[in-house]
Structures are given as structure tokens and as C-alpha cells.
Amino acid sequence: MHHLGNFSLMAVVVMCAYAVAASLLGVKRQSSQLVNSARRALIAAAGFSALSVAALLALFLADDFRFEYVASYSAAALPWYYKVSALWAGNDGSLLFWTFLMLVFAAACAISRRRDELMPHVVATLGGVILFFAYMNYWVCNPFGQLAEITAAGPIPFTPRDGNGLNPLLQHPIMAIHPPILYTGYVGFVIPFAFCVAALWTRRLDAAWIQNTRRWTLIAWFFLGSGILLGGRWAYVELGWGGYWGWDPVENAALMPWLTGTAFLHSVMIQERKGMLKIWNAGLVIVTYLLCVFGTFLTRSGIVSSVHAFASSEFAWRFLVFIIFAAILSAALLITRIKDLRTENELEAVVSRESGFLFNNLLLLAACFAVLWGTLFPVLSEAVQGEQISVGAPFFNRVNVPLGLALLLMTGVGPLLAWRRSSIDSLKRNFTVPLLSGVAAGVLLVAFGMRHPYAILCFAMSAFVVVTIGSEFHRGVRARRAHRGGGYGTALFDLVQRNTRRYGGYIVHFGIVLLFIGFAGNAFNKDVIADLNRGESTAIGPWKVTLQDLPSGETPVYDWLGAQVLLSKNDEPVGIYQPRRQLDKATGQATSEVRRHATFQEDIYLVFSGVTEDGRATVHVYRNPLVRWVWLGAFVMFLGTVLTLLPNRSPVRRAATAPGGAALEAV
Amino acid sequence: MRFRSLLAIAATALLTGPAVSQDRYNSADYQRVTHALTCQCGGCNAIVGECAMDRCPSSEPIREEVAERLQAGEAPEAIISMFAERYGLVILSAPPTSGFHLSAWILPGVFLLGGAAVVFTVLQRRRSAAAAAPAAGDVAVPAVDASPEVLARIERDVEQIR
Numbered sequence: 116m117h118h119l120g121n122f123s124l125m126a127v128v129v130m131c132a133y134a135v136a137a138s139l140l141g142v143k144r145q146s147s148q149l150v151n152s153a154r155r156a157l158i159a160a161a162g163f164s165a166l167s168v169a170a171l172l173a174l175f176l177a178d179d180f181r182f183e184y185v186a187s188y189s190a191a192a193l194p195w196y197y198k199v200s201a202l203w204a205g206n207d208g209s210l211l212f213w214t215f216l217m218l219v220f221a222a223a224c225a226i227s228r229r230r231d232e233l234m235p236h237v238v239a240t241l242g243g244v245i246l247f248f249a250y251m252n253y254w255v256c257n258p259f260g261q262l263a264e265i266t267a268a269g270p271i272p273f274t275p276r277d278g279n280g281l282n283p284l285l286q287h288p289i290m291a292i293h294p295p296i297l298y299t300g301y302v303g304f305v306i307p308f309a310f311c312v313a314a315l316w317t318r319r320l321d322a323a324w325i326q327n328t329r330r331w332t333l334i335a336w337f338f339l340g341s342g343i344l345l346g347g348r349w350a351y352v353e354l355g356w357g358g359y360w361g362w363d364p365v366e367n368a369a370l371m372p373w374l375t376g377t378a379f380l381h382s383v384m385i386q387e388r389k390g391m392l393k394i395w396n397a398g399l400v401i402v403t404y405l406l407c408v409f410g411t412f413l414t415r416s417g418i419v420s421s422v423h424a425f426a427s428s429e430f431a432w433r434f435l436v437f438i439i440f441a442a443i444l445s446a447a448l449l450i451t452r453i454k455d456l457r458t459e460n461e462l463e464a465v466v467s468r469e470s471g472f473l474f475n476n477l478l479l480l481a482a483c484f485a486v487l488w489g490t491l492f493p494v495l496s497e498a499v500q501g502e503q504i505s506v507g508a509p510f511f512n513r514v515n516v517p518l519g520l521a522l523l524l525m526t527g528v529g530p531l532l533a534w535r536r537s538s539i540d541s542l543k544r545n546f547t548v549p550l551l552s553g554v555a556a557g558v559l560l561v562a563f564g565m566r567h568p569y570a571i572l573c574f575a576m577s578a579f580v581v582v583t584i585g586s587e588f589h590r591g592v593r594a595r596r597a598h599r600g601g602g603y604g605t606a607l608f609d610l611v612q613r614n615t616r617r618y619g620g621y622i623v624h625f626g627i628v629l630l631f632i633g634f635a636g637n638a639f640n641k642d643v644i645a646d647l648n649r650g651e652s653t654a655i656g657p658w659k660v661t662l663q664d665l666p667s668g669e670t671p672v673y674d675w676l677g678a679q680v681l682l683s684k685n686d687e688p689v690g691i692y693q694p695r696r697q698l699d700k701a702t703g704q705a706t707s708e709v710r711r712h713a714t715f716q717e718d719i720y721l722v723f724s725g726v727t728e729d730g731r732a733t734v735h736v737y738r739n740p741l742v743r744w745v746w747l748g749a750f751v752m753f754l755g756t757v758l759t760l761l762p763n764r765s766p767v768r769r770a771a772t773a774p775g776g777a778a779l780e781a782v
Numbered sequence: 783m784r785f786r787s788l789l790a791i792a793a794t795a796l797l798t799g800p801a802v803s804q805d806r807y808n809s810a811d812y813q814r815v816t817h818a819l820t821c822q823c824g825g826c827n828a829i830v831g832e833c834a835m836d837r838c839p840s841s842e843p844i845r846e847e848v849a850e851r852l853q854a855g856e857a858p859e860a861i862i863s864m865f866a867e868r869y870g871l872v873i874l875s876a877p878p879t880s881g882f883h884l885s886a887w888i889l890p891g892v893f894l895l896g897g898a899a900v901v902f903t904v905l906q907r908r909r910s911a912a913a914a915a916p917a918a919g920d921v922a923v924p925a926v927d928a929s930p931e932v933l934a935r936i937e938r939d940v941e942q943i944r
Contacts, residue, residue, distance in 0.1 A: 356834040363827060462908040470905055477897045485890035492877065492886045500882055505820045507829055507875035514890050644807045707834060725837065 117182060117259040120170030123163040124257070127214065127249040130160035134242030138235045150235045154225045157238055160245065161222035164215040171208060171258055175201055181274045184208055184258040190280035190701040192671045200291040201281050206415055207258035209294065213411070214248045216295070217302040221245060224306050224331070233324060236313035244305055247437050255430045280701025283673065289349040293342060297369060300339025301407045304372060306331040307379075308404035311397050315448040320455050322387045325396065329383070330760060332400075336376045337756040343369050344749040355707030355722045357642060357737040359745065362511040367490045368410030371483050375403040378479040381472050388534070389469065390459025394449065395476075397456065401445040406483075408438050413490070464536030471529040478525060482518045486511065520572055523631050526624050527553075527580035530587050548586065553579030573635040577628045584621045584628075591618075612764040622755030629748030636717075636741025644724070646731040647678075655738045658719055659683045662732050666693070673697045675708070678723035678732040682712055694723035694734070718742045807849055811858045815848045818862050820875045829875055 134156040141149030171184070175198045180186040188204040189197075203209040221241040228234060252258075263270035284290075307328040314324040346366065347359035360366065379399040385392045416431035449456075462469050489506045496504045531537075531545040557575030565571055588607065595606040611618040645653030647662040654660075664679040677695040681688060692710040699706070712719040720737035727733060816831030823840040826833065830848075833841035844865070851861050865873050877883035 354834055356828065356832040358832065361828070361832075458908075462905055465902075465905050470901070473901050473905070474898075477894070477901055481890060481894040481897060484893045488889055488893075489886065496877070496883065496886075502870065503872040504877050504883065505827065505872050505875055506877060506886065507820055507827065509817065509829075510876040510886065513876070514887070518890075518894070642808075705837075722834070 116170050116173050116177075116179075117261075120167045120174075120259045121253075121257070123167035123170065124211070124249065124253045124259075126163040127160045127167065127218070128246065128253055130156045130163060131242045131246035131249055134160065135239050135246060138239040138242065142235045142239075150238070151229075153238045153242070154229060154234065157218070157225045157242060157245075158222045160249075161215075161218035164211075164218045164249075168202070168211060168215045171211060172199060172202055174259075175199065178278070180276075180278050181261050181272060182258075183260050183262050186262060186275050186278040188279070188281055190278040192277075192701065193281055193286075194672075196291060197281050197286050200285070200294075203294045203298070204281055204285055205258075207252070207256040207260075209298075210248065210252050210256055210415075211258050212295070213298050213302060214245060214252055216298050217245055217248065217305055220303055220306055220331075224309075228327065231327060233310060233313040233317060233319065233327075236316045237309045240309040240312045241305065244309070244441075251430055251433065255433065277701070280699065283697065283699035283702060283704050283706045284353060286672075286699075287349060287353050289345055289352070293345040293349055296338050296345060297342025300335050300337070300342050301369070301372070301410065303331065303335025303338055304376065304400075304404045304407050306335070307400045311400040312445065312448060315397060315452050318452060318455050320393060320397075320452065322383075322390065325383050325386055332376065332380060332383075333756060333760055336373065336380060337753075337760075339369060339373045339376065340756075341749070341753065343373060344745075348746065348749075351742070352709060352711070353706075355709050357640070357720050357722070357735075357739060358637075359742070362489075362508045364490050365410075365414050367486045367511075368406075368413040371486055372403045372406040372410060374479045374483040374486070375399055375406060378476040378483075379403060381479075382476050385469050385472055391462070391469070393456040393458065394453060397449055399476075401442075401449065405438060405442055405445070408434075408441065412438060466532065466537045466542070468529065468532045468534045468537075471525065471532045475522070475525045475529060478518055478522045482515055482522070485514045485518065489514065516569055519631070519634070520569065520576060523573065523576045523580060523628070526627055527576065527583040530583055530621070530624075545586075549579045549582040552582040567638040570635045570638040573631055577632055577635075580624065580628050584625050587621055588618070609764075611758070615761045615763055616759050619755045619757075619759030619761070622758060623752050624755075626748045626750070626752030626755055629744050629751055631748075633741050633743070633745030633748060636739065636744070639740045640737065642735060642737040644733065644735050646727050646733050648731050653734065653736060655719075655736050657685045658736070658738065659686070660719075660721065660734060660736050662734065663691070665726070665732055672701070673699050676723075676726070678721075678734055680721060680734065682719060682721075692721050694721040696723055696725060713743055715743050715747075716740065807845070809852065811852050812849060815852070815858045815861050816845055818875055819844060819848075819865055819873050822869060822873060 134153045137149045137153035137156065141147070141151075141153060174182055174185050175189050176195060178185070178189065178191050178198075180189075184205060184207050185201075188201040188208070193201070201208075203212045224241070225234070225238060228237070231237070262273045262275070264273040310324045310328045310331075314320055343366070346369070350356075350361065351359035379396060382392050382396055382399060386396050412431070412434040416434060464470070489510050492506050493504050496502060527549060531542075531549065533541055537545075553575045556578035557571050560571050560574055565574075588610070591610045592603060592606045595601075595610050596603070599606070599609070601609075641655055643653055643655045645651075645660075647653060647660075649662055649664065652659050652661040659682070661681045661683070662678060663681055665676065666679055667674070667676045669675065675695045675697045677693040679691060679693045682690050682692055689712060692712065694710045695708040697706050697708055698704075707722050707724070710721045712721075717738055717740040720739055722735040722737070724733040724735050813831060817829050819830040821828045821830055821833040821835070821838060821841045822844075823833075823835065823838055826835060828834070828841065830841045830844050835841065848861060851864075852858070856864075862874070871878060871883075877886040879887055
């Protein structure tokens with residue numbers, strides 16, 4: 116089986132190299148046969164890559180511990196589904212899976228966009244990028260390497276009786292889907308990147324490449340965001356520290372391309388409607404993809420320490436060379452095409468939808484820079500000062516919370532601004548109700564005793580944005596009813612169907628508001644630690660936690676010890692919970708299994724930390740307000756993104772891009 | 783095995799004795815100090831106050847020492863400084879606000895302000911460039927080839943959605 120895996124991996128290398136050479140030669144000789152064969156080579160590479168992944172999976176499922184990668188991340192007693200997820204538990208297998216996902220995107224693109232004029236150059240770019248990853252996978256971190264014992268007579272094959280097992284923290288259902296979803300997001304940006312490079316290469320720099328890759332970009336953005344949020348959910352329910360975001364370097368690595376990708380999704384609208392910001396958009400796509408690769412580098416190189424990172428590996432410098440090479444090549448393309456990227460229209464006013472998008476982009480980029488700067492500052496400090504330092508959550512929160520609030524504000528302000536320019540009258544008309552709603556919310560919160568300035572601002576701005584979104588829907592529905600008649604619900608359905616992109620976008624914005632409401636809850640987190648004998652209680656606000664028992668048990672995979680507690684609120688019993696500590700038999704690693712009583716008001720998060728020397732249970736109780744709103748926000752964002760991906764029922768009237776032209780949407 | 787011994791301890795737990803709500807671990811000062819320090823176990827980067835590792839060899843003794851020093855009446859800032867002297871700046875969860883490390887705090891702001899200056903400059907320059915073109919106020923000028931009836935309908939729709 117490993118021969119099949121290795122052969123397939125080699126075939127991927129060969130096919131990608133052929134795709135690059137044939138597409139370039141095909142362009143030079145104007146041979147459609149060569150270009151088509153290059154495209155098919157990319158599709159074949161996807162097939163070989165699938166075979167390679169299947170071969171490694173088969174080794175995992177067969178408990179074939181002759182292979183170092185299988186022995187390192189699996190064990191015989193592991194359930195089959197964790198043997199499958201062990202595929203991406205380490206560096207080598209995850210890179211194999213990464214390459215496979217990238218080839219799935221590349222093949223889907225090669226099939227669906229086969230008649231695109233940019234295709235030969237897209238295939239060459241995709242082939243070149245994937246060739247690098249496949250080369251790394253085959254020669255530098257091959258997951259099909261066998262274990263060997265070094266003896267005087269030379270190395271002899273060695274097969275351990277069992278594997279080391281999967282890190283117990285990764286033995287969680289979310290971990291079976293979080294990495295594939297996150298990777299899909301990371302690799303998906305290769306498609307807009309390839310189209311951008313192809314457009315620059317061929318000087319076909321109108322908005323066509325952006326329109327043709329809009330769905331690819333959205334899909335990548337959606338998967339990356341979903342992966343990040345799923346990671347947060349996993350951290351919250353599995354790690355036992357009471358939070359869902361720790362500003363770990365690897366978390367930051369995923370957040371950065373998501374931020375620039377978000378900026379791109381907004382600024383492309385200006386290029387599509389007005390033929391402006393061409394350089395900016397091309398630059399954003401390039402930066403987003405380079406940040407995706409840089410994130411991979413951060414995770415795998417070991418230059419920053421992280422709980423998520425794979426062990427420092429020998430391929431760091433090769434990855435760095437690839438990033439620098441890709442950055443120089445992309446920058447050179449961009450610079451040499453600047454004359455072709457001239458804007459077709461000019462901005463007319465500071466107070467306009469266009470400038471709103473510009474400021475939105477600025478804030479997203481500033482947030483990305485702050486995250487990048489904070490993530491790399493320890494490396495810089497060590498290089499310059501020779502002293503190690505840490506940059507943790509207090510830094511990132513202090514720098515990014517104001518930027519996040521400004522972005523939330525822009526989420527509400529943007530839709531209220533008119534394209535081209537907003538007059539004083541329209542500003543008054545559009546802003547009065549949302550602004551008053553926001554101010555009223557703020558005043559009410561202060562009157563009810565809230566004193567945390569950021570939280571008050573966040574809730575007030577959330578009210579402002581929600582009213583803005585509501586009024587956008589209401590105005591649209593009113594216009595449709597005036598035009599076509601019918602009930603409110605029918606008009607709303609009709610309205611959304613006719614412009615899924617716009618109204619799906621508003622739903623995503625609503626999801627963002629819900630996320631921010633959840634984030635604001637962090638300002639009021641409380642926790643208490645108590646050592647309890649049976650029958651004793653500890654309290655946090657109106658909540659009381661009473662220890663009832665200390666049950667224990669074992670499964671084939673782990674031993675466990677629990678703290679059975681009765682949770683009550685205002686002395687009324689709410690439920691019995693049993694947070695546990697588990698000891699993984701294969702790895703010997705102890706983990707917490709937290710239990711939560713979750714409502715939209717707050718989570719009561721119970722962690723059993725262990726037993727004191729005199730036999731008392733140490734229970735850590737967190738009272739985390741509004742956490743559920745984060746997960747609800749994520750779900751709403753999911754719905755909104757799916758809606759934006761759906762085609763309009765009837766085409767929206769496109770903008771005229773001639774000078775002085777303006778965009779009119781069919782409402 | 784250590785876990786087995788814990789099970790044994792749990793099984794023979796004494797049922798007497800007062801509840802120990804560990805107030806020393808729940809004070810605002812304790813939270814402040816333990817959130818200003820990072821775990822030094824060598825990889826997790828967790829804030830000491832949040833490190834959830836089972837009997838962490840770094841965070842647990844630090845938490846214990848912080849609680850003891852606070853109980854002894856030491857000021858939170860003094861405790862943080864003492865740890866920074868003992869372990870170096872690496873134990874602090876955020877860079878100091880002096881010397882070279884000040885740049886960690888300043889540069890994101892410089893980026894934002896510089897970016898805002900660029901955006902304003904671009905806006906001003908492009909406005910000047912667009913000044914030659916006739917402005918049409920708040921209402922978009924349709925550059926589409928449409929009949930007067932269609933244009934009138936569009937005007938009416940635009941008015942309605944305002």
C-alpha cells in the first residue's frame with residue numbers, strides 16, 4: 116500500500132511539472148492541444164493525490180505500525196474515526212492532505228472554467244504552486260517512511276507492538292472536521308491568486324477575473340472563517356481554560372488571511388461597479404494568498420512556539436524561500452502592470468460608499484498588521500535585542516479591540532452611504548434612526564449600571580448596525596411592495612431572491628454583530644476556584660455548585676475521575692453535571708472534560724481540576740456571559756454566506772463603468 | 783500510576799472539614815498578576831491564570847507563589863517585577879512599554895494613521911481629478927441607454943427606497 120502512496124505522490128510531482136511546462140509551451144506555440152493536456156494533467160494529479168491520501172488512510176486503518184507516521188499518531192485501540200483524523204495530526208500527513216485539497220480546488224477549476232481565456236496561465240500558476248507542495252511532501256516530509264532500528268549491521272526494519280496514540284486533546288468530534296475545513300479555506304485562496312497572477316501576466320485586467328473568481332473567493336473565505344470558529348469551539352469545550360480564543364500564533368496565522376480576504380470581498384465591489392482599485396484588489400489577493408502560505412510556514416517551521424504547531428521541521432528554509440520567491444514574482448508582476456491597472460473612474464467625495472469601503476479596508480488591514488506584528492515581535496525582539504519576550508492576549512486585546520469596534524461601526528455606516536457621494540440630507544435621513552437607536556441602547560445600559568466602556572460601545576454599536584440592516588431590508592421590501600404589491604413576507608422573499616449577494620451580505624453582517632455581542636460578554640467573565648468535600652458548595656453570583664460525589668471508571672482508551680456536582684440558581688436545582696479528568700492510556704496525558712450549562716444569557720463552565728492531597732475536589736467554575744451568541748453568530752454567518760453563493764433569480768442590473776457612470780441595482 | 787493514586791485519594795476522601803472557597807485564588811489582584819504572566823512550561827504560551835494543564839510544572843507553582851505573596855501583602859506590580867527579574871521579560875504576557883519594546887505598541891497605531899493619511903490623500907487627489915466631471919449631487923446619473931419611461935420608473939423606485 117505504501118508503494119501505491121509513494122508512487123502516486125511521485126505522479127503528482129510529475130503531473131504538476133508537466134502542467135506547468137505544457138501550459139507555457141502551449142501558450143507560446145498557441146497550441147490548444149498542449150494547453151488542454153496541461154489542464155488534464157492537473158486533473159490527473161488530483162486523482163493521484165487522492166490515491167496517495169487513500170493509501171495513507173489504509174495504513175492507519177490497518178494499524179500498520181511499520182510506518183513512522185502511523186506509529187507516531189495512532190494506536191490499535193483508537194476508534195476508526197480517530198484513526199482517520201490522525202491522518203492530519205502530524206506535519207507529513209497534514210501536508211499530504213493539504214496538497215490533496217489544493218488539487219481538488221485546482222481540478223474543479225480546471226473542469227468548470229476550461230473555456231476561460233486565462234486558463235493556460237491559471238494552470239501554469241496552480242501547477243507551479245502545487246508542484247512545490249508535492250515536492251516537499253515527497254522529498255522532505257514523506258509520510259510513507261518506515262521505522263528502522265540502527266544496528267551494527269545497518270538499519271533493520273522495526274515494527275512497534277502499538278503506536279504512540281493520538282494526542283487526547285485531538286480525540287474530539289470537532290477535531291475530525293476542524294482541520295479539513297480550515298485547510299480548505301487556506302488552500303481555496305489559491306484559485307483567486309492564480310487568476311490574479313494570470314490576469315496580470317496576460318494584461319487582461321478588467322473585472323472579469325474578479326467576477327469569475329468571486330464564488331471561489333467566497334468559498335475559501337467561508338471555509339477559513341468556519342475553520343477558525345470551529346477551532347474556537349473546540350478550544351472552548353475541550354481545553355478547559357474557559358475561553359475560545361487565545362491569540363496563539365497559529366490561531367493568528369489563520370485570522371490574518373481571513374482579515375485580508377474580508378477586505379478583498381468588500382473592495383472588489385468598487386472594481387466591479389466603478390472600475391476602480393484595480394491595483395489594490397490585485398495586491399489584496401496576492402497578500403491574502405501569501406498570508407495563507409505564511410500561516411502554513413508559521414505552523415510547520417517552529418519559528419514561533421505554539422500549542423498547535425507541528426514540531427520544528429527541516430523544511431522551514433525551503434518554505435521561506437518559496438514565500439519570498441512567490442512574493443517577489445507577484446510584486447514584479449504587479450509593478451510592471453501598474454500602467455494597465457489605471458482606474459476607470461475617480462472618487463468624488465469623502466463621504467461616499469466607495470470611501471466607506473476604503474476605510475473598512477484600512478481597518479481590516481490595520482487589524483491584520485497588528486496581529487502579524489504581535490505574532491512576529493518575539494522573533495524580532497530576539498533578533499534585535501537578543502532577549503526572548505512573549506506577546507499574549509493582553510497585547511492583542513488592547514490593540515485589536517478598538518479596531519474591532521471601529522470595524523463594527525463601519526458595518527453599520529457603510530450601507531447607509533450612497534455610491535459616489537452622500538448629501539447632508541441623505542445622511543440625516545439614513546442615519547437618524549439607527550444613530551438614535553445606538554445612543555438609546557448605550558444610555559439604557561449605563562442607566563442599568565453597566566460601566567465597562569468597551570462593552571457599552573459594543574452593545575450600542577450593535578444596536579446601530581442591527582437597525583441599519585433592518586432598515587435596509589424594510590426599505591427594499593417597501594419599494595417592492597409599492598411596485599409589485601403583495602404581502603410583506605412575499606416581498607421580502609422576492610427581494611432577497613433577486614439580490615442574494617447584497618442581502619446575503621447583510622445577513623453575514625448580522626452574524627458579525629451577534630459575534631461581537633458574544634465577544635463583549637468577555638468583559639464580564641467571572642470565575643471561582645474551590646476545594647470541596649462531598650456536600651460542600653461554592654457560589655458565583657446566584658449560582659451554587661455543590662459536590663455530590665467523585666465517581667471514577669475506565670474505557671479501553673482512558674481512565675477517568677469525575678466530580679459530580681449539583682448546579683443550582685437562587686437555590687433552585689438546575690441540573691447535575693460531571694466534569695472529568697481523563698488519563699489517556701496510550702499517551703499518559705491527562706485532560707479535562709468540561710461540562711457546561713449554556714443559555715443565551717451565560718454559560719456556567721465547570722472544570723474539575725483534580726484532587727487535593729487531603730482528598731478534596733478542586734472545582735473551577737467560570738461564569739461566561741453571552742458565549743452562545745458567538746456560536747449563533749457563526750451559524751448566521753454561515754446562512755448569509757450560503758445565500759450570497761446562490762444565483763440571483765433574475766439578473767441584477769450591472770453598473771455602468773464608464774466615467775461618471777454610477778451603479779443602479781434592480782431592487 | 784499517579785492517576786491511580788489520585789483515584790485512591792478520591793475514594794478515601796475525608797467527609798469532614800470546612801469548605802475551602804479559595805479566596806486567595808479569586809481576588810482581583812490575583813487575577814491581575816496571573817494574567818500578566820505566561821506559563822514557562824516551554825510551548826503552550828498560556829496565560830498563567832488560564833493555563834489548564836494538569837499539574838503544570840510552571841503555572842501551578844507560579845500561581846501558588848503569587849497567591850502567597852499577595853497574602854503576605856506584596857503589591858501586584860512588585861510581584862510582576864519580581865517574576866520578570868527572575869525569568870526575564872519572556873514571562874510577561876505583553877511587551878514592556880519602554881525602549882525597543884515600545885515599538886510593539888506603537889507600530890499598529892502608526893500603520894493605521896499612516897494608512898488613514900494615504901486614504902485621505904488619495905481621496906483628495908481623486909476628487910480633484912474628478913472635479914472636472916459634472917457632479918450630480920446625491921442622485922446617481924444613469925449612464926445606461928434607457929427610455930425616459932424606464933428612467934422615470936427608476937427615479938420613482940429610488941425615491942421609494944429612501
